[in-house]
Amino acid sequence: MSTHPQLRRRAEAAASRLPPLLARAEYLANTVLLGDHGRRRSGLGDDFWQYRPMQLGDSFRMIDWRRSAKGDAQFVRQREWQIAQSVSLWVDNSASMNYASGKNLVEKSDRARLMALAISILMIRAGERVGLAGLELPPRRGDGQIWRLSEMLMQDSVDDYGSPEARAMIPQSRAVFISDFMGDISVVESALTKAADRGVRGALLQILDPAEEEFPFQGRAIFESMQAQVRHETRKANDLKDRYVARLAERKDRMRQLARATGWVFETHLTNAPVQQALLWLYRAMERGQ
Amino acid sequence: MFGLSLGFTAPWVLIALGALPVLWVLLRAVPPAPIRRRFPGVVLLLGLEDKESVMDRTPWWLLLLRMVLIACAIVAFAGPILNPKAQGASNRPLLVVLDGTWASAPEWRRQSDVVVAALQEADRQQQEAAILRLTAPEQPDFLPASVWTRRVTEFEPQSWQPNFAKLEPILDTLSERNFDTLWVSDGLVFGGRIEVLEALEARGEVRVVQSDAPVFALHSLSQAEGVLTVQARASVPVTTQKTVSILGTDPSGVERLLAQGVLDFTGEPLASAEFALPSELRGRITQFEIEGVSSAGARYLTDDSIRRREIGVVQVGSDREGLELLSPTHYLRQALIETADLIDGPVSEILPANPDVIILADIPALAPDDEAALAEWVEAGGLLLRFAGPQMAASDLSRDEEHPLMPVRLRVGGRTVGGAMSWGEPKALAPFAANSPFKGLSVPEDVRVTAQVVAQPDPNLADRVLAELSDGTPLVTRKTLGQGQVVLFHVTANAEWSGLPLSGLFVQMLDRLTVLSAAGEDQAAAMEGTNWQPVRVLTGSGRLIDGQSLVGVEGSALLSEAVGPNMRAGLYRDGVRSFARNVLREDDVMEPFVWPAHVPVSGYEAPATKELTVWFLTAALVLLMVDTLVSLLLSGRLRGFGLAALALVVVQSTSEAQAQSVDHGALADEIALAYVVTGDSALDALSHAGLLGLSTVLNRRTAIEPVAPRGVNLETDELAFFPFLYWPVSADQPVPSPSAYDRVNTYLRSGGMILFDTRDSDLAGFGVASPNGRKLQILARALDIPPLEPVPSDHVLTRTFYLLQDFPGRHSNRDVWVEAAPPDAEQVEGMPFRNLNDGVTPVVIGGNDWASAWATDARGVPLYPVGRGVTGERQRELAYRFGVNLITHVLTGNYKSDQVHVPALLDRLGQ
Secondary structure (H helix, E strand, O other): OOOHHHHHHHHHHHHOOHHHHHHHHHHHHHOOOOOOOOOOOEOOOOOEEEEEEOOOOOOHHHEOHHHHOOOOOOEEEEEEOOOOOEEEEEEOOOHHHHOOOOOOOOOHHHHHHHHHHHHHHHHHHOOOEEEEOOOOOOOEOOHHHHHHHHHHHOOOOOOOOOOOOOOOOOOOOEEEEEEOOOOOHHHHHHHHHHHHHOOOEEEEEEEEOHHHHHOOOOOOEEEEOOOOOOEEEEOOHHHHHHHHHHHHHHHHHHHHHHHHHHOOEEEEEEOOOOHHHHHHHHHHHHHHOO | OOOOOEEEOOHHHHHHHHHHHHHHHHHHHOOOOOEEEEOOOHHHHOOOOOOOOOOOOOOHHHHHHHHHHHHHHHHHHOOEEEOOOOOOOOOOOEEEEEOOOHHHHHHHHHHHHHHHHHHHHHHHOOOEEEEEEOOOOOOOOOEEHHHHHHHHHHOOOOOOOOOHHHHHHHHHHHOOOOOEEEEEEOOEOOOOHHHHHHHHHOOOOEEEEEOOOOOEEEEEEEEEOOEEEEEEEEEEEEEEEEEEEEEEEOOOOOEEEEEEEEEEEEEEEEEEEEEEOOHHHHOOEEEEEEOOOOOHHHEEEOOHHHOOEEEEEEOOOOOOOOOHHHOOOHHHHHHHOOOEEEEEEOHHHHHHHOOOEEEEEOOOOOOHHHHHHHHHHHHOOOEEEEEOOHHHHHOOOOOOOOOOOOOOOEOOOOEEOOOOOOOOOOEOEOOOOOOOOOOOOOOOOOOOEOEEOOEOOOOOHHHHEEEEEOOOOEEEEEEEEOOEEEEEEOOOOOOOOEOHHHOHHHHHHHHHOOOOOOOOOOHHHHHOOOEEEEEEEEOOOOOEEEOOOOOOEEHHHHHHOOOEOOEOOEEEEEOOEEEEEOOOOOOOOOOEOOOOOOOOEEOOOOOOOEEOHHHHHHHHHHHHHHHHHHHHHHOOOHHHHHHHHHHHHHHHHOOHHHHOHHHHHHHOOOOEEEEEOOOOHHHHHHHHHHHHHHHHHHHHHOOOOOEEEEEEOOOOOOOOOOOEEEEEOOOOOOOOOHHHHHHHHHHHHOOOEEEEEOOOOOOOOOOOOOHHHHHHHHHHOOOOOOOEEEOOOOOHHHOOOOOOOOOOOOOOOOOOEEEOOOOOOOEOOOOOOEOOOOOOOOEEEEOOOHHHHHOEOOOOOEOOOOOOHHHHHHHHHHHHHHHHHHHHHHHHOOHHHOHHHHHHHHHHHOO
16 A cells, blocks of 8 residues: 555644644743833834923924813824844754653753744744844744744754854844754854854853763763764763763853853753743843843 | 482583683673763763773673573583482393382372383483383383383273282293382282282392372261261371262262261271261262372262162051051061161152152052053153052952053962961972072072962963962062063062061062162172173272273172272172172271381382483573673663563563554554454455455545555454454354454444455355355354345445445345345435435445455556456446445445435436
């Protein structure tokens, strides 16, 4: 029997991955209570800010006649100044993100995409423009962008470790880098420096598997990267634990220093930790810099 | 080794143990294999060196484990033997002497083991051996011991003791050569045991193996006052309790346990158990047995002696007070009361009790209906015993023609001899003739007959006479009537006419006539001159086997002689009498034999030679498994792999059906057509190909997209996943088990459909008994199938997808049967079909061989020709359309029967 009876089912199954991710992301986004996002001063915007008495130099067109008709003085209606920020996302889609140490744990890439999409939804709802770092998907606003983002986020790369995308960043915009930052740290460093040069600030979210954090291995083993390009053989894995953990801590410190130097913030998130916690941190980090 | 001796059949293999140290070094040098792990954090590991290099070596205890493992294997192949018989220093042949009596039957298995062990040892020593069974002596042949090893299982214990007279010639022939003897004995005394021992000792060493356990046997049964007492004997005084069971037939003739009692041996060789049973139950007893002792001695057969016969004494008229001694039945009662239950009363009251014997003492005439009932009773096997008397002599009974209830015709008045008014002396009895049942009874001199009724000389008189007087006049006559008999004593039952009722002979005669049981005091006399045929005989182990093919035994021998091959213990029969000859008689003793001090006697529990190869190999295997697990544990692979292995073990130990549950998970959201696996591989392949072809057509033409068809084993597979089963019927397929039928019925009730295809409608019309049709009847008998009818022209099957009126397969027969429409279904005016909205037929039965018409190979090429040319292709197309309609019907039910479709259908039907 040919496989064509399953074709439709498989296509639907593949297609059905997007909405759940989106749904989960929206659900996650809903858990964050949106605060006031205005600039707290009058300017260009949609929302009412204040009435002020007409001053010299105001044209008649600016007078709010409805308000003025209630009294003798003429009033000008002012709106709150609203300005949209651009947020660039870079989500590591390399092979190393596809790692999950146990059946009960999600892959790091899954968590990263979820976080990215959730923060995108939050940002877009707040009126910001969100896009992917690089040239593929420039920042835009609107719900359509969420769909485009989720499509783009589903793509996998064949590289072992990802390197941050720092090209074509809009000056003074904001950026979010989500990765395990297991690759070459100098690439991250150069990307961050480049971003800082353009006045871009943002957040680095390191997503790690608990196994990567704790190194629970023992016995004789050959460790391989996900694409088997790097390997290391040991005779007694448990003996390596302390030194591995030290190296990991060292790398995190390095990341933190880099972040501080460039005005970014850095946080580590484990895939077995609650998602909201990390999302809230990310949201705050986005909010803070405005 | 642990105080036990250990030997090897191939000791040179042990040299391999020397290689163990080399192996130690080798194993130490090779570290365990590494595990490959995917781990993104490997970049952080790069450049890290292992601090120590000790743990990469196998730990010493694991090495030790492996050494032991290999040592076990080496030792196993060296053929270790525990307790090899080193004493076989003499190279004389071995003679195994077996008592082989019933006393050794409970221990027979262990005795056989001892014998086999001895023979195997002799085989190892290259000795010749022979076996001599004392109970079934044959000239022993000294053959290679392995020949006898195979024959040991043929031997069985016998139910008798050895007979020295038969052993003597064999012992004489054995004196020609020297041999050692292993005597496996039951330990009981028998005549000549010491002589046999001496003869054997003259030829070589004699070892004796015998059990320490006492031998138990039942040896007597007595009854007094309605209480049965069974006595058992043990060979040595013991303190133990044994259960004795009474077995007997129930009213339907099946052997059952009637009662149980306890034999309490309290330091005595004798013990007894008492049973008070109703006579009804007592009459059913066939045997006693000691529970848990399987020997002929522990089984005691019973015969007539245990039965108390019921004898009806007919009384007519009122008793005359004060004349008890003159009562016609007084002496009868005295003779019978000890051993029989008497019933008094008129015939009408006696007959319902169905006694064994009815006695009419000087009663010439009965009421006509009583007489008829009595005749009927006699013909059914009863014994009517009549006595003459003054009333009979005075009556016209059986005068001119023979009365049915009289053996002879009588002359008028009878005769009186030796009285005051007559000539001659009172007559004595003549010795009994050879063909008389009284043969062998001695006639007392003092019995005289003074009066009697006289038989008319008839042609058949001579045959009917059982006893006669010295002058030749008949005294006792008998005729058979149906299955029963009528016996007439030509004298009175009291002392009025003769002294016979006063003599012991009277009781013996009654006994011979089976009026009484065989348990009279003069048993020897009663048995004299009789010949008994064995019915069932006991084997040595206490089993009852058919004895009809054995020769008969003379009655006195049965009483006096010891049992032997020609007179086995068992149940004997002579006519209607039965006699049980048991292994032990009441006065038989059972004593343990005291072996002379110089003869070594040992029990079975002496350490037997044991081959240890299996144990060492098993140990090696177990160690191998432990080693595997430990290795996995050490290398950290146990978590996944070990669990998987464990799961594998669990899965394999559970049923096969469970193993298929994975498969079912996939089936739960797919549709698959299924066929019943018949076991005939060609037929199953045809079913598969047929359903494959149909599945392809369904895929192509309809929204039904079945996956590859499955074969379903009704015994093991879950049917719930298949909406449709194709069941091809072949004449030789096995009938499913009841549990499978349960599941199929559940399947049918829960909405499944089965298409039965007898595939023979080219040969036989449906319902005509073809082999497949008959098989279908057998197969479907246990199924819940509703009433059927041929597919009516308005059945929904004709329009579920295609509009069809015929359902051809490879054959084109119109007879296809489905569930009958409910009787109240009526055609609505103006509608082309009836309103049949409920239910899907659970079965469709036909013989058109649809699978052959549907069958295609994987590329879609039809496998079997259908019809000829274009017509044939049209028929194949119609077959496919039937299949499409059928599966659509299965999946959509009767919705096409809904009136909503009527306009469209009417339009298409052109109406």
